[in-house]
Amino acid sequence: MAGNVVKKIQRDNESLPISLVQEQGPSIAEHVKQIESYDPVSSLTKMLERPEMEHFKLDWNEATIPPSPKVRHAIHQYLDGQIGLNIYPMLFSNDLRLRLQAHVGYPSDHIIVTNGSDDALDLICRTYLNPDEKVICPYPTYTHFILHARSRGAQVVKLTSDDLFNMTIDEILAAVTPDTKIIYLVNPNNPTGQTFEPEDIAKIARQARHAVVLVDEAYAEFAGISAVSLVGEFENVVVSRSFSKAYGLAGLRIGYLVAQPAMTKELMRLYNPKSVNQIAQVAAMAVLDDLPYYERYIEEVGKSKALFGRWCGSRGIHFRATPANFVLIQVERVKEVVAGLAEEGVYVRDRSGFTQLPNTFRLNLGTLEQTTEVIRRFERVLKRLEIIE
Numbered sequence: 001m002a003g004n005v006v007k008k009i010q011r012d013n014e015s016l017p018i019s020l021v022q023e024q025g026p027s028i029a030e031h032v033k034q035i036e037s038y039d040p041v042s043s044l045t046k047m048l049e050r051p052e053m054e055h056f057k058l059d060w061n062e063a064t065i066p067p068s069p070k071v072r073h074a075i076h077q078y079l080d081g082q083i084g085l086n087i088y089p090m091l092f093s094n095d096l097r098l099r100l101q102a103h104v105g106y107p108s109d110h111i112i113v114t115n116g117s118d119d120a121l122d123l124i125c126r127t128y129l130n131p132d133e134k135v136i137c138p139y140p141t142y143t144h145f146i147l148h149a150r151s152r153g154a155q156v157v158k159l160t161s162d163d164l165f166n167m168t169i170d171e172i173l174a175a176v177t178p179d180t181k182i183i184y185l186v187n188p189n190n191p192t193g194q195t196f197e198p199e200d201i202a203k204i205a206r207q208a209r210h211a212v213v214l215v216d217e218a219y220a221e222f223a224g225i226s227a228v229s230l231v232g233e234f235e236n237v238v239v240s241r242s243f244s245k246a247y248g249l250a251g252l253r254i255g256y257l258v259a260q261p262a263m264t265k266e267l268m269r270l271y272n273p274k275s276v277n278q279i280a281q282v283a284a285m286a287v288l289d290d291l292p293y294y295e296r297y298i299e300e301v302g303k304s305k306a307l308f309g310r311w312c313g314s315r316g317i318h319f320r321a322t323p324a325n326f327v328l329i330q331v332e333r334v335k336e337v338v339a340g341l342a343e344e345g346v347y348v349r350d351r352s353g354f355t356q357l358p359n360t361f362r363l364n365l366g367t368l369e370q371t372t373e374v375i376r377r378f379e380r381v382l383k384r385l386e387i388i389e
């Protein structure tokens with residue numbers, strides 16, 4: 001079959017004008033040539049290779065518990081219902097948008113539901129960025145965002161501070177120029193955990209009116225802090241949220257953004273109203289129906305952070321808590337420790353590739369029971385490597 005197709009194309013070429021016959025295949029866009037593809041971690045594969053083992057996937061900050069029983073029930077009910085998977089999902093996730101009104105405190109014209117919050121970040125980049133415009137992000141940051149910005153040919157200004165965990169608003173404002181188009185603030189920041197108060201973000205929004213202030217709140221539920229209140233006041237503020245972290249739906253890909261209608265209207269130009277699958281929409285609505293389940297989990301993650309911190313303290317291990325669900329650990333021979341942990345079925349994220357975070361890895365925490373077992377395995381690895389006694 002394939003051979004026939006090739007032959008046919010070759011025959012067609014013979015009749016093409018000579019100028020259309022190219023020696024080389026299509027070349028990719030110039031600014032895409034500068035981009036290295038995102039390097040995903042392979043822990044899921046490792047987990048599947050050893051099905052008999054209890055694994056702790058703590059490398060991508062996902063929730064460590066399954067979705068609430070109500071969510072699973074809602075998904076089953078949908079699958080058994082009259083409208084099946086052969087039908088496109090509800091356009092614009094309109095039912096969910098209505099449900100999100102009360103959750104975020106704005107009418108649904110302020111809300112766009114996206115295929116994961118990654119998709120919201122991409123939509124904002126595609127809508128606002130011209131080639132060579134500048135995007136400022138306190139650095140280290142969530143690196144996937146940089147890819148979206150670069151895909152538009154924008155220049156990413158990686159802003160670093162001498163005080164890694166305490167960058168100031170003034171440092172950010174000092175970097176703003178007339179060609180700054182987006183200021184990307186992850187709040188709390190991944191991986192440093194630094195968290196700005198809404199008043200600080202308001203200061204940036206007020207002084208950089210020509211720029212989009214994009215506040216990535218993937219971990220806001222854990223931190224209990226949000227810039228969503230600024231949306232009403234500033235037409236250049238947009239907040240992105242995720243159902244992947246506190247709400248445990250990473251596998252379904254759903255998130256949303258909140259901004260004034262002046263901005264959501266512009267974002268709708270490139271928005272694909274059927275990009276969010278129906279199962280994700282159904283599940284997200286069920287999450288909103290069962291928030292106490294998630295609040296209990298968030299509270300327990302807080303206790304796990306304290307437990308883990310106390311244990312690190314007792315062993316002289318460098319530990320930094322964050323307001324999100326993850327913590328940072330600094331340890332000698334970090335690569336060996338990370339590999340040793342994987343061997344024990346504990347997957348963490350080596351962040352020592354950031355020069356600002358030498359010998360550092362990140363891990364997210366879950367329930368107290370899970371954390372107790374993680375500590376046990378961590379201790380085993382450190383003893384084996386003779387890092388602790």
Ligand SMILES: *Cc1c(COP(=O)(O)O)cnc(C)c1O
Binds near residue numbers: 116117216218242255
């Ligand atoms: C995990 C993460 C995301 C991705 O969220 P999705 O909703 O799963 O796309 C976005 N931003 C930050 C900072 C994250 O850590």
